[in-house]
Amino acid sequence: MTITVEKSADTRKEQDAVPRRLTGSRIVCEALIEEGVREMWGYPGGAIMPFYDALKEYPELHHVLVRHEQAAAHAADGFARATGRVGVCVATSGPGATNLVTGLATAYMDSVPVVAITGQVARPGIGRDSFQETDIVGVTMPITKHNFLVSSAAELGPIVHEAFRIARSGRPGPVLVDVPKDVQNELAEYTPPAERAPSSPRAERPTRDTYERAARLISSAHRPLIIAGHGVIISGAYDELRAFAEHTGIPVITTLLGISCFPESHPLSLGMPGMHGPAHVNRAIDQADLIVGVGMRFDDRVTGDLRYWAPNARIVHMDIDPAEIGKNVPTAVGIVADAKEGLARLTAACEPGDHDEWLRGIRAGMRPEREVPTGDRFSPAEVLAAIKRTTDGRAKLVTDVGQHQMWAARFYGYDRPNSHISSGGLGTMGYALPAAMGVKAGCPGDPVWVVAGDGGIQMNIQELGTIAQEGYDIKVAILNNGYLGMVRQWQEFFHNRNYAETRISSPDYSLLCRAFGLEGRKVEHRADVEAAVEWAMSRKGAVVLDFTIEQEANVYPMVPAGGTVAGMIEEPEAER
Amino acid sequence: MSGAGRTLVVLLEDHPGALTRVTSLFRRRNFNIDSLAVGHSERPGISRMSVVVAGDASEVDQVVKQLHKLIEVVEVRDVSDGAPLLREMALIRVRADSTKRGEVTELAKLFGARVVDISHNTLTLEITGAEHKVESLVKLLSKFGIEEMVRSGRIAMARDSAGASVGMDEALSA
Numbered sequence: 001m002t003i004t005v006e007k008s009a010d011t012r013k014e015q016d017a018v019p020r021r022l023t024g025s026r027i028v029c030e031a032l033i034e035e036g037v038r039e040m041w042g043y044p045g046g047a048i049m050p051f052y053d054a055l056k057e058y059p060e061l062h063h064v065l066v067r068h069e070q071a072a073a074h075a076a077d078g079f080a081r082a083t084g085r086v087g088v089c090v091a092t093s094g095p096g097a098t099n100l101v102t103g104l105a106t107a108y109m110d111s112v113p114v115v116a117i118t119g120q121v122a123r124p125g126i127g128r129d130s131f132q133e134t135d136i137v138g139v140t141m142p143i144t145k146h147n148f149l150v151s152s153a154a155e156l157g158p159i160v161h162e163a164f165r166i167a168r169s170g171r172p173g174p175v176l177v178d179v180p181k182d183v184q185n186e187l188a189e190y191t192p193p194a195e196r197a198p199s200s201p202r203a204e205r206p207t208r209d210t211y212e213r214a215a216r217l218i219s220s221a222h223r224p225l226i227i228a229g230h231g232v233i234i235s236g237a238y239d240e241l242r243a244f245a246e247h248t249g250i251p252v253i254t255t256l257l258g259i260s261c262f263p264e265s266h267p268l269s270l271g272m273p274g275m276h277g278p279a280h281v282n283r284a285i286d287q288a289d290l291i292v293g294v295g296m297r298f299d300d301r302v303t304g305d306l307r308y309w310a311p312n313a314r315i316v317h318m319d320i321d322p323a324e325i326g327k328n329v330p331t332a333v334g335i336v337a338d339a340k341e342g343l344a345r346l347t348a349a350c351e352p353g354d355h356d357e358w359l360r361g362i363r364a365g366m367r368p369e370r371e372v373p374t375g376d377r378f379s380p381a382e383v384l385a386a387i388k389r390t391t392d393g394r395a396k397l398v399t400d401v402g403q404h405q406m407w408a409a410r411f412y413g414y415d416r417p418n419s420h421i422s423s424g425g426l427g428t429m430g431y432a433l434p435a436a437m438g439v440k441a442g443c444p445g446d447p448v449w450v451v452a453g454d455g456g457i458q459m460n461i462q463e464l465g466t467i468a469q470e471g472y473d474i475k476v477a478i479l480n481n482g483y484l485g486m487v488r489q490w491q492e493f494f495h496n497r498n499y500a501e502t503r504i505s506s507p508d509y510s511l512l513c514r515a516f517g518l519e520g521r522k523v524e525h526r527a528d529v530e531a532a533v534e535w536a537m538s539r540k541g542a543v544v545l546d547f548t549i550e551q552e553a554n555v556y557p558m559v560p561a562g563g564t565v566a567g568m569i570e571e572p573e574a575e576r
Numbered sequence: 577m578s579g580a581g582r583t584l585v586v587l588l589e590d591h592p593g594a595l596t597r598v599t600s601l602f603r604r605r606n607f608n609i610d611s612l613a614v615g616h617s618e619r620p621g622i623s624r625m626s627v628v629v630a631g632d633a634s635e636v637d638q639v640v641k642q643l644h645k646l647i648e649v650v651e652v653r654d655v656s657d658g659a660p661l662l663r664e665m666a667l668i669r670v671r672a673d674s675t676k677r678g679e680v681t682e683l684a685k686l687f688g689a690r691v692v693d694i695s696h697n698t699l700t701l702e703i704t705g706a707e708h709k710v711e712s713l714v715k716l717l718s719k720f721g722i723e724e725m726v727r728s729g730r731i732a733m734a735r736d737s738a739g740a741s742v743g744m745d746e747a748l749s750a
């Protein structure tokens with residue numbers, strides 16, 4: 001924050017004198033500043049114009065003009081995931097607001113704190129099918145943690161602060177605040193909240209007895225496993241998880257969104273479970289007699305057919321959301337707690353243990369991850385390895401949805417906390433490029449790499465414009481197989497290779513980059529992989545690398561949707 | 577006499593949209609809801625809802641927990657145990673010309689129902705009581721032909737004396 005900015009804020013305050021009557025728009029701006037917001041992503045339009053008018057009086061609020069409102073929501077989401085702070089996006093009524101929907105649904109499924117501010121038609125116009133009127137509160141009810149239609153400027157300040165509190169408290173999630181245009185112009189008093197209302201947890205905190213019952217199950221287990229999820233990252237419970245695992249000697253599995261909550265180079269780390277988890281992880285789950293789930297929700301992509309999943313295991317489930325306990329699997333002990341506090345208390349309740357034999361048994365079943373193909377062709381794993389080497393593992397990887405997402409989950413080897421960001425619950429193609437803008441804004445010191453398919457990158461490719469205008473230093477690796485690869489794989493396995501509508505062409509990405517004033521390169525030979533990544537890192541702004549990979553490579557192994565470990569499809573020897 | 581299904585009492589802020597949030601939750605989570613009745617509570621600004629959930633124990637548990645997550649929901653109580661006071665009200669318009677009028681009024685009397693409207697061809701009855709009582713009257717009236725009916729759905733209140741006065745209301749209300 002520069003001194004001039006501070007000064008201008010002061011003069012503003014003096015001019016207004018106490019009590020300060022402000023327009024609704026200025027109230028929103030002041031409340032955002034009060035909440036510590038410095039960046040937001042959005043797009044103006046008729047019903048939100050008073051807000052944009054006021055925004056110019058607040059130079060400390062940096063607004064990034066996206067090219068499509070979906071990208072604004074994803075960017076706010078990426079910012080929130082990378083920093084743990086609330087991300088903010090702004091849109092006008094009607095089409096602007098509806099364009100946010102996919103981004104809000106993405107944030108909702110993955111418990112990401114986002115506040116969306118939308119303009120609405122003026123109060124007298126509501127309910128009359130006015131120009132660009134959409135009942136966005138109704139539309140987003142099932143995909144937000146909460147939402148508000150503001151009915152007067154007087155309640156605007158309290159509502160904005162409440163929106164932030166709801167978004168970040170307990171199990172985080174997106175909150176939408178819909179502000180009619182005349183409310184933005186209406187005058188009201190605004191006083192910042194004296195102190196932050198503490199978020200009131202509704203569930204009772206678990207008792208000592210709960211932890212002791214869990215500890216007894218843990219100490220009597222012979223084949224225990226930890227499955228750690230996004231909750232560990234949201235809570236920042238990295239050290240606590242590690243202490244718990246090391247203290248009890250229990251091996252750690254990380255869900256897709258749990259990746260990077262536990263160092264993968266750690267001897268207790270096993271990898272990812274579920275549909276595309278390596279076979280040894282799913283076999284271990286099959287044999288386990290106890291599973292300690294932490295900040296995860298036994299999603300169907302993790303479990304497959306619930307009736308046959310972890311048939312021998314009792315479940316200890318720790319989650320901050322009471323509704324997750326017992327939702328999908330019957331639980332022996334449920335612990336409603338934030339992972340940081342819960343794990344610390346659980347560790348204290350547990351005897352030290354070791355499960356070396358069990359761990360050795362699991363590790364004996366590990367197959368080396370995909371062998372490097374010989375000759376000129378390179379594998380996705382090699383691209384990922386080059387990124388890791390070139391960035392010394394300091395990068396944040398933002399992945400899109402599809403085969404490349406699974407390869408990036410499996411082959412990178414995440415050791416840095418919160419270095420993997422992806423849309424898990426909704427599986428939103430087109431997520432990575434816009435989300436990376438938020439990640440970069442939140443962590444300007446970290447290299448940010450997008451890993452995307454040739455399908456998903458084209459879904460929000462327009463954001464190269466935003467990236468160019470903002471000067472975001474984002475590197476993009478497209479794993480280009482000429483197909484909507486993941487769907488093609490399903491067609492290969494389950495639809496007789498009927499490749500219906502999965503062949504996809506690409507533009508010349510280098511040329512496209514040039515059009516946007518960015519740089520790009522196509523990489524076709526193994527010898528060029530490392531050099532291309534190094535070149536990308538050496539350039540100042542955004543760079544797009546278009547890696548030509550094998551067209552019909554598959555992600556192995558695969559437990560078909562709703563299937564079991566017994567039905568796991570493993571890699572045929574010929575392809576290895 | 578607790579009726580079928582579990583009975584939840586839900587207190588929620590009386591905002592526009594709060595009810596929509598509840599019903600939207602039921603639909604989206606595919607919960608099995610038998611009936612739902614809403615009205616004012618004794619607290620200004622707080623509505624009170626009685627919800628009958630048909631599912632098994634784990635489903636009811638989910639309904640309670642998911643309701644708790646709604647910001648505007650203030651309190652959720654499962655009052656099914658402890659013999660709660662459960663009532664339903666119905667208005668039933670039954671076909672009854674002068675030849676049937678006597679029989680219908682007789683039935684109404686037995687059930688403690690009141691005649692609230694009368695025409696050449698119909699009688700309209702008002703009944704309040706436990707659902708099974710309403711149910712029985714409806715069944716008995718159906719042979720005359722029911723022209724129109726409205727039922728409030730179950731409303732519920734836990735007993736103050738939790739068990740001590742069980743049966744009192746049954747005695748009073750026949």
Ligand SMILES: Cc1ncc(C[n+]2csc(CCOP(=O)(O)OP(=O)(O)O)c2C)c(N)n1
Pocket residue numbers: 400401402403404405427428429430452453454455456457479481483484485486487
């Ligand atoms: C918005 C959206 N539309 C459709 C899908 C379904 N889908 C999942 S993966 C996939 C293919 C992705 O192809 P590509 O981006 O080329 O990545 P690849 O699988 O080839 O690595 C599709 C279409 C989706 N997840 N999201």
